[in-house]
Amino acid sequence: MKITFLLLNLDGGGGTERSVVTQANALAALGQDVTILSALRTSDRPHYDVDPAVSVRRLVDLRDPETPRTEDDVVAADLTAALAERPSLLVPDRWDAQFSALTDAMYEHVLPALDADVVVSVTPGLLAAAVQLLPRRVAIVHQEHRSSSDRTSGLEPLLTFAPRADVVALLTRSAQEWLTETLGPVAPQTVVVPNPLPQGFKPRSTLETGLIVAAGRFVAEKQMTKLIEAFGEIADRIPGWRLRILGSGPQRLDLIRLIRRLGLWDRVELPGQSADMPSEWAAASISALPSRSEGLPLVVQEAMAAGVPVIAFDNPSGSRAVIRHEVNGLLVGPDALSGLSTALLRLATDDALRHQLGEGALASSRQYAPEAIARRWLTIFEGAVERRSGDPRPLHRRVSELATTPAATADLPTAATDLTPAEARRMAVSWAVQCAARVSQRWFVVPAHGDDPATVVVPMAARSAFLTELGGPEAPDRLSLVDTAGHGWPERRDRIGRLAAELAPEHTGRVSLEPWPMLDEQWPGVLSSGCRIHVEFWESAPNGDLVSAGLNAYTNRLPADFETVEAEIEGVVARTLPLMAQPTVRDCTFPIDAVYTWVDGDDPEWNAAREARLAEVGRPLDRTAAGRARFVNRDELRYSLRSLHLFAPWIRTIHLVTAGQVPSWLVDHPQVNLVHHRDILPADALPTFNSHAIESSIHKIPGLAEHFVYLNDDFLLARPQRPQRFFDPSGHTAVFFSSHNIGIEHDGDAAPWLKAAWNNRRLLRETFGVVSTHSLAHAPYAHRRSVLEEIERRFPEEIARTARSPFRADDNISLLSSFAQHYGLATGTAVVGSSENAYVDISANDVIRKLRRLKPREQDFICLGDHHDHALTPAALKEVLDDFFTFYLPVPARWEKAE
Known part of the structure; x- marks a missing residue:
């Protein structure tokens, strides 16, 4: 099979370039005819080693930006500089500013006559060029490498051209659900395929070095400051342990100042970037990923390949897809600093658990072996080529399918028409309180305050058990369960039992209960607003304190032995804090x-x-x-x-x-x-x-x-x-x-x-x-x-x-x-x-x-x-x-x- 990868710049050192090179090398090793078609050339050699069996083409040579050249001098020398300064018509600046009129000229020359069975695009801009210029006989598979929840410039071309691809591959199930829900009936076939691990030998850790290792860019999104603060909370309790953070970026000085302020200058290392990450992971006993969000975190895959368990904040687009809580690592509620501290302390002081999770990590990493991923891709490519060759007019086929396929209808109830919002809130609080009381002694309810609804608080340690109870056979069918993942991801709503089972392995800090809001597919009912209640899962700090999942009106931290009283909340007698049982100065207390x-x-x-x-x-x-x-x-x-x-x-x-x-x-x-x-x-x-x-x-x-x-x-x-x-x-x-x-x-x-x-x-x-x-x-x-x-x-x-x-x-x-x-x-x-x-x-x-x-x-x-x-x-x-x-x-x- 002739496979061509479209890449913007093979000489780049990012994760997308590494994934493409690893895939191409592995596919070539399986006997496939593989080409990497790079729009740009900026260096004498690629950043990552390309197998000689893989063909490489570069369309625009920018090693000398003053005098750019094109492959085989297709564009005359006196035009190249002028075209390089002009914006692209295929891929406008608002989509991706790296394209230009010069790349347009080369794509228009090369793509219509490209000899390939399948073309793989790896950015939305490249997908746009492929869809517009490739001949109909060529199957198009798009690999979406970035987290779509955080997408800005890439959102428009992705949603515009994804319906015309034969297959769109996402890194995580959450990203897949987001794309199919957003595109609705015009969504293409989608698959979830992770990036492969880099090829080569991967040494294994002994897990006895007393070293916590993290790696990533020093930018706000990676939240390395939270990791340092979390380590600082427990450093005195694990005196033989150190923290090493590999990487570079604009926040380096901020990290140094924080280390100095916390008195950790002899316990936290910032050695910079490493050219030998497999050895760095082999030196670690614990890996940590404090990022706010990720696509599919390669650092987690690499750490697991060394048999190192990983602790990470849970988020829909990254860590959750790789880490199985208590199997190959530990998930912590999003941005829960004290939860991160507690998880680090737990693995540092429990040798048996650390080794158990390390074995799980190593076993999990085998699914990311380049050869295994390459074989999965071959099956996907073959299916796309077969469908394309059987119908050379895929757009006509898609239109025909839309006209003849009945619209899917969700198996979901409609909104009740005999309940008031107050009755619906009472039902939700009552059910959540019953379930909380069955799984923990440390639950309580925060009354509604301002625009915030009533919130039932349950310790994070009881989250899975609570969700199991919540989705039990007695769950009110008039209520729905809602997962608010945040970070740009859409809410998920389903029957309580179904969604609770899906959410149980995760570690997000909040879910919600509310009545079904829609009377039908078009109109909301009287229960569509003002009826929601939250359930928050508060992490336990190293000293046993409960730490809130987010800001609230009363407190962000409670001592382990906090006192409660009974009060009526939304018509239900429930446990709350004495302070919360009183009206606030911001409430109207008069009749x-x-x-x-x-x-x-x-x-x-x-x-x-x-x-x-x-x-x-x-x-x-x-x-x-x-x-x-x-x-x-x-x-x-x-x-x-x-x-x-x-x-x-x-x-x-x-x-x-x-x-x-x-x-x-x-x-x-x-x-x-x-x-x-x-x-x-x-x-x-x-x-x-x-x-x-x-x-x-x-x-x-x-x-x-x-x-x-x-x-x-x-x-x-x-x-x-x-x-x-x-x-x-x-x-x-x-x-x-x-x-x-x-x-x-x-x-x-x-x-x-x-x-x-x-x-x-x-x-x-x-x-x-x-x-x-x-x-x-x-x-x-x-x-x-x-x-x-x-x-x-x-x-x-x-x-x-x-x-x-x-x-x-x-x-x-x-x-x-x-x-x-x-x-x-x-x-x-x-x-x-x-x-x-x-x-x-x-x-x-x-x-x-x-x-x-x-x-x-x-x-x-x-x-x-x-x-x-x-x-x-x-x-x-x-x-x-x-x-x-x-x-x-x-x-x-x-x-x-x-x-």
Whole structure:
């Protein structure tokens, strides 16, 4: 078989070049016709020794950058320098700046006529050139050598051209899953093949030298500082041991300073790079890899080939693919410094375990032998060539497959439609706590704080046992398990049992439980946000302390004998720390009520009273002030109250202010307080049909909390909210502004709400010397009863006049929907808040499209505003709204009659 490797620069000394040379040499040893086609030449000889049986071609010679030359002088000498300075058209600079117009010219000359059965590209830029220029008869296999989670410039060409390759090979299963999930149905055939070990003799370690060895570039990603700090934690407990770090890089001086600061100058060695790494590994008793992330770490493979066990931070793209915990090494939670210290101490002081893991390491390394990897590649190449020769039009075949192959559907449940987020969180905490109690005595729960959900903490030593319990037969099918790997990798979600079994051998510091978020493949359900709880696995420090997997609100370290108390967390009585059982200064600890004003515009008796009151006024009123559209009942109140039930369960009492009417679906419930207009308004103001008038007396509701949220019945909460959305911990109210200004006062027609806004502004200007500029968002309004009482004392005439206006009038102020908020900002009792809001005019012709846009649930609040003239017929609009309401808020509240 004729095999050609495309390489950018054979003379480079990186891991990709070493892997290509090792593969080529091993394949040639198996009798294959192998060529390395290097785009560039920068040295007299390759950095790694190439077997004479391997052919080498170099297209552009840059040994003298001033006068570059091309193979066989294909490009005239007077053009080479100019082309070398021009950007590539095949591989743009944003993909890989090492390509140029000169490499384009050579690839266009060589690749269309290349005599090869299979071409292997090893960077996304080379894949792009291969796909665009190679003849159809040549099979293309791409080897992705870098960690795709950290990719920047290579991401675009990889995702663009990978679907047109016959095979894409990844170094780890995590990278494979990332690529196939990202590309979806157009993903090519993918395989996972590790890089081979370099050829040659590999001496074996005795594991008795008392030497810890690490190797790598001295850059931030390699985290050599963490290794030195971890060694410093235990150095006094292993006096005969030393740490040697091989390599070079910009952080060398930083490492030297750290060694000096920790007093380790006689225990930590920085000898630089080594030309004989097999001997360095043979001198080691332990190897350490503190990197934040890797592709497939060759240093781990090399250490194992010397029979040296490896300790490494777990990460999806590197160490996990090579190290099997307690078999050939030890995995430590990502970035867990104390966990690294404990692992180093454990192997340094347990000779039997060190030798046991060393035997496992040596056995594991045999799978990376160049000959074994070469045979795997031959099988892959032969399959790609066979498929290519059987169908010379692979793109047509792929398109045909996409058209005829049924789309794969995951065997996953859909979101529950009968649970509230609070019930889902309770279920998740309850199950996690049960499992934690079965496997450890040192578990506890960190309550939800700020935007962080409740977190069940389990010692890392119990991680595997906990996950086994978590995925047991009693696991709630309504919950899913989520692996948040971080570092750019996508979350993995599955049934608890399946994913828990996959995660058990790993060593990541956190998993999550939450209900299934999607109602179907397209739309999320009410449990899609605000329902997650975390489980964190805290490492044990050498002295027995528990050390957190990441930052949290309370502590990053606990003594071995920490004290716990019982407290209710998410409705579950669970163990927590005494400090955590108390509210923090950043929490709203005061009671908060909700207030609605509502009328049933379909009530004949109420409407007759409205008509009579209009006759008393004795003058025609604008329909925006008195028209029936202001009072049409579209069942919005039922669903607005549902949204409170779902997304604001912390509301104490809901006060429903009406003209003596009761919704037909409402049952007598202790959380809902019915308030008649006569309970709060003066007798001479009744009956009233003016929302401004009713709002002017809301603060007189008997038993109303000092802090309350006022809602129109067409407001919906769209996702779980915390009290801090509406109030800060000191009780200040949040003001949500819209982007619309209220303009300049003028004579003539203006909507009643706008005239009220201008009246508000005149009061503010006369009283405080400040003016309002914008209207408020159509979102729930936070208020304090004492502030409203103060306003009434300060502006009694304006409040009394508004209260006694039976319909909206030109001299009204809008107390609850504008004036009190601006007053609060002027007097220091309010702050500007933030929220994501959506306003939908249900009378508009595009109402169906706008309601559909709400289905992704990306807003905090929704307002379904009504009008007098509608594009849809009443029956059509009712059907549209009913469908939306039942889809968006499917869980009945406890105060609704059973249907």
